[in-house]
Amino acid sequence: MSILDKIVSRKKEEVEANKKSLPVSRLESTSHFKRSPLSFKKALTRRGASGIIAEFKRRSPSKGLLNGHADVIATASAYELAGASALSVLTDVDFFGGSNENLEKARAAVTIPILRKDFIIDEYQLLEAKAIGADVILLIAAILSVHETEKLARFARSLGLEVLLEVHNEQELGHINHFVDVVGINNRNLNDFSTDVQTSFRLGELLPASAVKISESAISQPAVIVQLKEAGFRGFLIGETFMKEADPGKACEEFIKAVNTL
């Protein structure tokens, strides 16, 4: 079984358990549920935006523990102060050491949009995303059919959430539909963990000029941001480069400063 299959299999169990312990009526009664989400797309395309989407990721299947000490509130605040356009918060518990609570804490600490980074396979998770204060959700083409992608994207939009669709190869471009706000090209092959930033350049050329596209994973050099911007990318999702440092907020600040000097 590939790691992606393992994650999805565990996710199905987790979602069924959550449906029982926290029914939809409880999700719908939260204060976040009544809030109007912020626009991720606007935050990335605003004039002068850094486009950096700074991620809070404690550990990952590919690298193990990245940072056991960073505090989510301090890190989220520091990312925003450093000039990040948006945050990404892992909420998967078993494989990434994340939690819904982390996203709620980040929500209370920042005013920029927050991406719920998880493996979404069920509409319940979209209601949950809204209830914990997310603004945008991730749909991963590699784990969804074209029909499932459209159904989930439509439902997310009906809740006022924006949709980031993640693709990794030419075939997955067929998952794009008109409910998708932003297309993410993941430089990491989620089955074997190999990374190659060229994936963004290759697939980016195949997207219509009107698509708002972001590059995800394995970005560690400020110079790459300049090249990706030249290729029309508006956002850059960065986790490990920041989280592997003792002070992820400082690492983000230095990275954005370095981009601005190029």
Ligand SMILES: O=C(O)c1ccccc1NCC(=O)[C@H](O)[C@H](O)COP(=O)(O)O
């Ligand atoms: O990060 C992993 O090892 C991973 C493994 C399996 C599925 C997803 C995985 N990561 C999710 C992501 O897409 C990244 O957290 C995100 O793009 C940031 O990547 P990075 O800057 O390389 O931490």
